[in-house]
Amino acid sequence: MAKKIINEDINDEIREVLIEEGAEDIYKCYQCGKCTSICPWFQVDMYNFPVYRFSLETSMGMVASSEDKDELAAEIDKIYRCVGCDACVTQCPHGIDTPSILRAARRLLVDFGSYPETLKSTAQKIKNVGNPLGEPAEKRADWAIDLNVPKFQEGMDHLYFPCCLPAYDSRIQNVAKATAKILQQYDISFGILGEKERCCGEAIRKVGAEKVFTEVCKTNIKEFSGSGVKNVLVSSPHCFTTFKNEYPEFGADFETLHITQFLSKLIDEGTIKPSKEFNKKVVYHDPCTLGRKNGVYEEPRNCLKCIPGLELLEVEEFNRNLSVCCGAGSGGLWMEWEKNERIADVRLKQLIDTGADIIAVACPYCLQMFEETLKSMNLEIQVLDVTEILYESL
Amino acid sequence: MDIIVCIKRVPQTAEAEVKIDSTGKDIEKDRLTFDMNESDTYALEEAALMKEKFGGEITVISLGDEDAEETLRIALAKGADNAIRIKAEDFDELDAFQTSQILKSVIKDLSYDIIFTGCISTDDAYSQIGLTLAELLEIPHAALVIDFDANEDRADVQRELEGGLIEHLDVALPALFTIQTGINEPRYASLIAIRRAAKKEIQVIGKDELAQSEFISNSTLEKLYVPPISKQVEILDGTAAESSAKLAGIIKDKGLL
Structure with missing residues (x-):
């Protein structure tokens, strides 16, 4: 049975704080439900994920609000189901950014340790050792040992930034290797940062760990500018989007291309x-x-x-x-x-x-x-x- | 039922490369994240469950520097009503005995039926604070509690012993219990509780406000060092059945099952 909402349930203060944290789109929603029907969770039979309710609930300040321990856990589980794919954003008649509405709640929850333990551990690993796998920095360039990939030096045309998974995961290292071999085969001037490379922080920002993101972002910008990096090639769309669209607000001054953009141009030429x-x-x-x-x-x-x-x-x-x-x-x-x-x-x-x-x-x-x-x-x-x-x- | 929970803000070292700092007596903490000590989160949850059952107030206490207030606020958002920070910056190096005496000097003037602490801190790992504190307060105690229930004046607890044994105790209150991880499922904080906690006042107590000024130390930290790496390999010969039997014997002898 649907829960009856009474005036006392509505919390203006929570709404205002969430708007400050990025949920400013909430009043654009007129509950058409297109977001819910395009959300990937809609295609998962066993899980009910009513995207259309998040704007309304946020406008009433009724997010992660239950006093009951188990109900609250279920609410927070829902907040962390959003995979930030933006399918809802592109289909919404008003372009409402629902992932950002949910991220506003995530930011508040993260500051009080009220988010899933697996994500807490991931945030800790990124802050503590610079990658979500918890691997040591000195092994970051092990994938390149047999390939003679040079360390990036000022004057090289490109920095290749492989992302944490291609750097450490034994299967996905093959992606970094294939990329480096193609670049070498066509005499592209490039280098890597090796053990000075750290996670871009994109995923952890979406989790709501803004402080950890800000720290890794500033560390990376300092490293890039200190090394004279002007152009970055990336294997991961996640590094791509954060370098291109998010790092500039923290002072980044370099161009980023996804590797397929760079290779496609070489093919066309x-x-x-x-x-x-x-x-x-x-x-x-x-x-x-x-x-x-x-x-x-x-x-x-x-x-x-x-x-x-x-x-x-x-x-x-x-x-x-x-x-x-x-x-x-x-x-x-x-x-x-x-x-x-x-x-x-x-x-x-x-x-x-x-x-x-x-x-x-x-x-x-x-x-x-x-x-x-x-x-x-x-x-x-x-x-x-x-x-x-x-x-x-x- | 009024409950006190002692909590500690500790560096998260499970996912980090731990390095000794230049003093040789501490680790480098610049790049580490900090959080509430793991078993303390279970102690706090046990207090919250008791409060749901009997009412009363939960007071959380931490001997820590200013950053510990962040951890105390998390506790306020997860069920605590009051928070006290004893200023660690007023003291030089403290051993577990001194920390217990300082906690006692504050707690002795508070009203409580139960004190919960975590069973061990993940940084110093002394496992001494809870029991020493109970002895100083002259109240009963039980360590490594894995099951807890209480009525108005007695607690029914189970605690872990070595070799997989469990001890079942009936304890008169007031008493102190050190809580083992896994006893419950720590809760999340709601956004309403988070906002409420953000505005709450944290009582800060300095060294000069304590009833005593000298706290006896009974241990001195000489140095921290990374243990030397050693390898011990034992090859089990024989058929699959023979080597399996040997392996089972070793596991049994070491009390791993």
Whole structure:
């Protein structure tokens, strides 16, 4: 039965604080519900995630408000279900930024340690050792040991910033290796920061840990400007979006390109010409942060279309700005949800139903989320980064 | 039922590379995050559960520097009614015995039925404060409590002993209990409680406000060092069945099962 709200339940102070923290869009909502129907959680049968209610509840100051311990835990669980994919933002007639409304609540909760333990641990690892995996800084460049990748020096054209997963994860290191080998093959001037490289902080900011983000952001800006970095190439759309759209407000003064943008340009110019046949059916999954948030749809496809023998497939309807999130954004990568409550299951089914041999991604988070989820689903389909496929064809 | 909970703000070292600082008596803390000591969060939750059952007030106390007020506010948002900070900056290095005496000098004047502390702090790991404090206050105590219930004047507790044994005790109140992790599920704070806690006054007590000024020390920290890395490898020979039996014997002998 629906809960009856009485005047005493409404809390003006909470509403005002949430507006100060970024929930200023709440009054634009007229409850049409398009956000709920486009939200990836809507496609997960076993989980009810009423996005349309967040603006209304925030306008009444009724967010994470229950006095009951278990009800409050369920409310906070909901706040941390949002994967920040922006599907609702692009479909809302008024462009309401619901992820930011939820992030306003997250910021207040984080300051009082009232958020999931797994995310607390992730924030601690990023602050304490500079990456969400808790790995030591001196191992950050181990992926590059056999490749003769130089340390970045002033005068080099590009800094390659691989992201924490390609730097440390034994499987995803192959993405950083493939990228470095392509750049070396075409004599691109680039270097890496090695052990001075630290997490970009994008995900932890979305979790609400603003203080940790601000600290890593300022540390990175200082390191980049001190090293004379002007152009950054990244493998992760998450590093891409935060360097490009968020770091400038903290004084960053460098250009950032996602690796697929850079390689696509070299392909268009005729510098890169894949020659080996890659006779596979490949479906490309648009990462939310690269596509919907930054409009980079065609460049990753361009990197695949130029490969001889490769048949590029699309997920019917749910591609480009309608792509469904893998579930790893805004801290989702570190959350543990029940097997029948996972967005990745839904998206993988859509991708597998295309009949593809390979799922191509352009984001380390998507790569890890899909590979881990496939293991628990007992399904076998290969997941590769666009750079891994491109390197194979050169 | 009035309850006191002693809490400590500690560096989070589980996910960090711990380095000894230049004094040789502490660790480098610049890049570390801080949070409420883990077992203290369970102690606070146990207090909140008792308050739900019997009413009364929870007072949290921390001997810490100004940053400890952040941790006290978290406690206020998660069920505490009052918070006291004893100014650590008024003291030089303190050992566990001195800390217990200082806590006692404040707590002896407060009204309480139960005192909860965490069973161990994750930084110094002395496990001494709770029991020493109880002895100084001359009240009963039980350590490593894994199950707790109470009525108005007695507590029914279970505590962990070595080798998987559990001791079941009936304890007269007032008494002190050191709480083991896992006894309950610590709660989140609601946004309303967070806002309320942000505005609450924290009572700050300096050294000169305490009834006594000298606190006897019974230990001195000589130096901190990283233990030398050693390897001990034992190869179990024989068939799969024989080596499995040997392995099972070793696990049993070491009390791991």
